[in-house]
């Protein structure tokens with residue numbers, strides 16, 4: 001996709017009109033407790049002595065007129081459109097505004113007239129962390145926001161169904177990733193990065209993580225505090241433990257812990273492994289992943305199993321799936337059941353179709369669909385995921401599925417050039433969406449139906465435009481809330497050939 005020019009394709013995501021907050025300070029003290037509090041009204045628009053993100057901050061009173069696709073409040077200030085995190089439509093608020101080169105930063109200082117949709121975020125780290133963006137809204141307001149987002153993006157293609165929401169929209173993430181470091185007092189801390197920054201926000205509990213994963217991380221943190229094992233320092237390149245990745249099989253109860261370390265020499269390994277297993281006998285496998293590069297990528301190339309089989313197994317859609325450390329597996333299994341159910345319903349399989357499962361990961365969608373199809377062809381870039389998919393096929397006794405490693409676009413071009421046939425294409429690309437090589441080959445292969453699953457409806461809408469221009473029409477749009485408390489929304493779209 002990167003090779004293409006002037007084709008309407010662009011990198012995913014919104015270009016922020018404000019520079020993203022590097023290290024947003026909590027305003028918990030006055031977010032809820034000070035509703036309607038007018039203590040500092042006399043200071044409206046007065047220059048604030050605090051410096052924000054390098055620029056001098058001024059306080060301004062603004063009124064929020066709507067929300068961006070990332071859930072930030074939109075407000076006008078001095079002829080500019082501000083994007084203010086944690087501000088809700090209709091609210092009047094004092095905001096701190098600072099300029100930094102071409103960017104304008106804005107953050108809420110005090111909400112003057114809170115909206116009825118505003119709630120106290122249950123997470124104490126919410127205003128610092130940035131991992132969630134919507135916790136200050138009621139669940140209903142979050143649902144409406146996501147519905148509006150999808151309705152707007154999908155307007156050219158049809159009316160989406162009501163979003164499939166989650167009954168308990170917390171504790172859902174089966175994968176957690178914690179970064180370790182030292183604070184200014186050289187004490188060990190572990191937590192998530194602040195939004196758009198490498199500043200670690202120390203935390204003991206993330207309300208959307210599986211609680212067991214956080215318990216394990218806290219044990220590792222305590223171990224570090226009481227041992228010679230040092231967290232890694234990104235600036236100096238010194239230290240050992242960079243991150244801990246945990247994957248939990250929500251149905252199986254199996255747990256994988258991956259220690260991401262800066263070197264392959266693990267001093268005190270036996271003591272560590274013994275202590276961790278004693279504290280958490282529920283851990284079924286422990287791996288060490290060596291990442292000695294100066295990179296923001298979490299996982300490195302070298303992987304070593306310290307105990308267990310090196311993978312976990314979980315159940316989804318009535319089948320068992322083996323999952324490696326580096327393979328993609330949907331992070332919210334409760335909602336994934338609904339998502340896959342819709343995707344397979346949209347595929348309208350009668351039993352004799354050739355189905356392509358493109359961007360197939362560990363083969364989940366394709367293998368579940370194989371029970372209703374003639375045969376399934378899966379393609380995926382990640383080698384570990386393809387190995388998992390092949391193993392998963394055998395584990396479930398599936399005889400009509402084949403999996404290939406490679407770029408989905410190239411694979412489809414190859415299929416199209418050989419004149420091969422496909423009745424249904426199910427595609428589930430990463431956030432950046434698909435590419436023209438892939439989409440143009442779909443058009444050549446002429447499947448009767450395309451089912452497009454996406455975690456980024458913005459790139460999905462771009463790709464739908466291509467398919468609609470080239471012989472397809474949209475025949476169903478189903479949003480699914482896979483990521484409660486965040487602005488992200490998943491969407492599955494059914495396309496059928498016009499002829």
Ligand SMILES: C[S@@+](CC[C@H](N)C(=O)[O-])C[C@H]1O[C@@H](n2cnc3c(N)ncnc32)[C@H](O)[C@@H]1O
Pocket residue numbers: 328329330358359360361362363364365379380381382385406407408409428429430431455
């Ligand atoms: C959103 S995940 C979907 C995986 C799977 N369908 C599922 O539901 O678990 C996207 C997958 O696309 C893979 N991927 C990314 N770029 C790719 C490419 N160019 N060709 C094939 N697969 C790719 C990723 O490794 C990842 O497994």
